[in-house]
Amino acid sequence: MxxxxxxxxxxxxxxxxxxxxxxxxxxxxxxxxxxxxxxxxxxxxxxxxxxxxxxxxxxxxxxxxxxxxxxxxxxxxxxxxxxxxxxxxxxxxxxxxxPSSGVFVSNGVVHDHREGISNxxxxxxxxxxxxxxxxxxxxxxxxxxxxxxxxxxxxxxxxxxxxxxxxxxxxxxxxxxxxxxxxxxxxxxxxxxxxxxxxxxxKVDLADFFTKEIKLVKQAGEKGINATGKSDIYGVGKAIQYGLPLALLYLVKEAKLENFVKEEELERKIRESIKVNKSEKLYLVEAGLEAHENSIYYYMGYHFIQNYKKLAEGEEFDVDRILEVSELMGEGRRVVINAELKRIKELASLLEKETEVSLDYLLKLGEMKVSDWLRKRKVEEETECEFDKVRMVSHAGFERRSTVVKVKEGKILLKYREECVEEIINGVKNLDKEES
CATH class of the missing domain: 3.40.50.10640 (SSO1389-like)
Structure with a gap:
């Protein structure tokens, strides 16, 4: 070991x-x-x-x-x-x-450190x-x-x-x-x-960290030290909290890591802000910037997105990938996710190979009477993109009007309709914000 x-x-x-x-x-x-x-x-x-x-x-x-x-x-x-x-x-x-804080006296000289415990x-x-x-x-x-x-x-x-x-x-x-x-x-x-x-x-409950208020430094209005990307981290936290694995993959995929404040950059700016004032009786070390106590959560979120970027590649996601990210979620949420995926897999068996349909179409196909099936009655599907918290959460993010089911080479693939992606991502990023 x-x-x-x-x-x-x-x-x-x-x-x-x-x-x-x-x-x-x-x-x-x-x-x-x-x-x-x-x-x-x-x-x-x-x-x-x-x-x-x-x-x-x-x-x-x-x-x-x-x-x-x-x-x-x-x-x-x-x-x-x-x-x-x-x-x-x-x-x-x-x-x-x-960098730290404290006052000490040595050989008649006061060593006064004001660099901040958050740093x-x-x-x-x-x-x-x-x-x-x-x-x-x-x-x-x-x-x-x-x-x-x-x-x-x-x-x-x-x-x-x-x-x-x-x-x-x-x-x-x-x-x-x-x-x-x-x-x-x-x-x-x-x-x-x-x-x-x-x-x-x-196993760590990451949602608890990602959904807290995130700031990088305590000083307001410091140019170049805004917590860019914190809405992505919040969205990731909410997707984990509410058990939305497909939405989580999209949030990770769409997050632009190049816009985040890198660890080295913040560390450098804080270090450069530390000034020493040395005189005969005083050794004063003071930081012009102090990290916010929640700045650590920002980099935990950054590392998470960085770590899952590869898994979130592509235009559609197979069931195995969805199940992999669902392991981040609580047991109760995973029960709902597994039930939804089981239903989708059972209904997908009705489809021909190399087929792509909306989940709404697939569900209506499954509910169709045998007589209508034999007559090949046309299924009228709904294709709205309005984000609804209750529908999203109760169906583990597989909202019937915005989710697409695809059968390819024997695999079941899921994705959101392209025109719905932005609506869903923004919806997850704003979950519970109106209530707080």
């Missing part, structure tokens, strides 16, 4: 080796003693002994500037110096510096998601032993969302565990590591 250890650091350890009691993959505290300078390093040693393939990533708070004898006059240099400082304690490991959360989420996608672990261990209280809470949320995003993208079961050790000031005293939270992530 593969494990990824995530350490968040806002205070550096003493450097002395401490006897730690690590936890196992189920969160149980152990009698085993591992001597290391930091609890996450002891956990790494233990998991390696247990034959785990272990990698680790360290997230350093920018407030660690107070540990530097002569902190630099710009943020980019501060990042570089903190990474070098961390090597003295944790070795040559992958590390990221996160801390966003940067941790973005860089952890990339790390997860590279490492593809089965177990994620977040160690907050060296974090401040506010950064512990922020890192917990950011890690949880990054793991949810990763598990959804990879369709993978992942165990995530948060651990911490209590402070210890007695020399050679043994320290226990405790699991404070543990979750096995199997």
């Amino acid at each position: 593969k494990a990824l250890i995530v350490a968040v650091v806002s205070k550096l350890p003493s450097g002395n080796k401490i006897p730690f009691h690590p936890v196992d993959e189920r969160g149980n505290s152990l009698d085993v003693v591992v001597k290391e300078s930091a609890s996450f390093l002891s956990e790494e040693d233990f998991l390696k002994d247990e034959k785990f393939e272990v990698s680790k990533v360290v997230f350093l708070s920018s407030t660690l500037s107070f540990t530097l004898r002569d902190p630099p006059p710009d943020y980019a240099s501060l990042e570089g110096q903190l990474k070098e400082k961390a090597k003295e304690f944790f070795g040559d490991t992958r590390s990221f510096v996160l 801390y959360e966003l940067f941790l989420y973005l860089n952890l998601y990339k790390t997860l996608m590279e490492e593809v672990p089965d177990l994620v261990v977040l160690d907050v032993s060296l974090a401040s209280s506010v950064e512990s809470l922020a890192s917990s949320r950011a890690t949880e969302l990054a793991v949810y995003d990763f598990a959804s993208t990879k369709k993978k079961e992942v165990e995530v565990m948060q651990v911490a050790s209590p402070p210890c000031f007695a020399e050679n005293e043994e320290v226990k590591l405790y699991a404070t939270k543990r979750e096995v992530v199997r």
